[in-house]
Amino acid sequence: MEDIDVEVPKYFICPISLQIMRDPVTAITGITYDRESIEQWLLKGKSTNCPVTQQPLPTVSDLTPNHTLRRLIQAWCNENASLGVDRIPTPKPSIDKFHFLKLIKQLQHPDSKMKALKELDLLAARNERNRKYMVEAGVPKAMLSFIVNCFKEDCVSGLEEALSVLFLIRIPSAEAKLLPKQNDQIIKSLIWVLGCEFNTQVMVKSHAVSALKSIIETASSVVLE
Known part of the structure; x- marks a missing residue:
């Protein structure tokens, strides 16, 4: 996906991985991240703060799926499939x-x-x-x-x-x-x-x-x- 010849909308990019988000989730600080990236950030002890705002983030259970953004990303990927953009599947429900x-x-x-x-x-x-x-x-x-x-x-x-x-x-x-x-x-x-x-x-x-x-x-x- 790094070699695609098309400009990716900035709000599709995870602030941590700098890749297109596959499963966008919004923290209580209002910043949206890819689920895997922000969970690894929190669970592996890199920091308990929001990487963008530096405000405290309680736990991974406070991450809210951003379904609207995910559908926009999926639609954009489908539209640009001929340009080398990979299709992003709908993520499986999170287990609690x-x-x-x-x-x-x-x-x-x-x-x-x-x-x-x-x-x-x-x-x-x-x-x-x-x-x-x-x-x-x-x-x-x-x-x-x-x-x-x-x-x-x-x-x-x-x-x-x-x-x-x-x-x-x-x-x-x-x-x-x-x-x-x-x-x-x-x-x-x-x-x-x-x-x-x-x-x-x-x-x-x-x-x-x-x-x-x-x-x-x-x-x-x-x-x-």
Whole structure:
């Protein structure tokens, strides 16, 4: 798109990426950015201020989709397709914290738990925004509870996905410190995983060691004893 021989309207350009916006969203400061660019700006800690106005920006949840601008950009791209402008598809709806709360509930039902685990694994790998919402929704605790249940039932089905999710989103240190107190079977369950057999043996056990390390490093000596 950089080589197109046509002048791009300035208000189609993201102030951060300096590229045509694919999914324009407007911050509370009134400035519009491409969703991916402003979310990376906020989530990766570059700054918590609006890059243009330098005013504070609370969270990614305060970004409002600019549907009118998106349709204008799409129409302009279609009109200039013959000049080398790529068509911009309509973005998929943004996933929020409540979607992950729904998936956690589905883990309680035998008929839906595997589907929920696979979706959680897929979404965790997709982007930082999803991983942030997953932590807020309590997914780390839900994954560890699932692993404990597998240990109690001596069942490995779903462990690969659950451990992959834990590895991708990481267990927040504050939460890792409290979890063993809330469920004294967590450490024993993760050690049990290390003795199980899996198709992806090295990866699964590596993820289990990573989770075990996160918990042991933050747990008190009393809890570990």
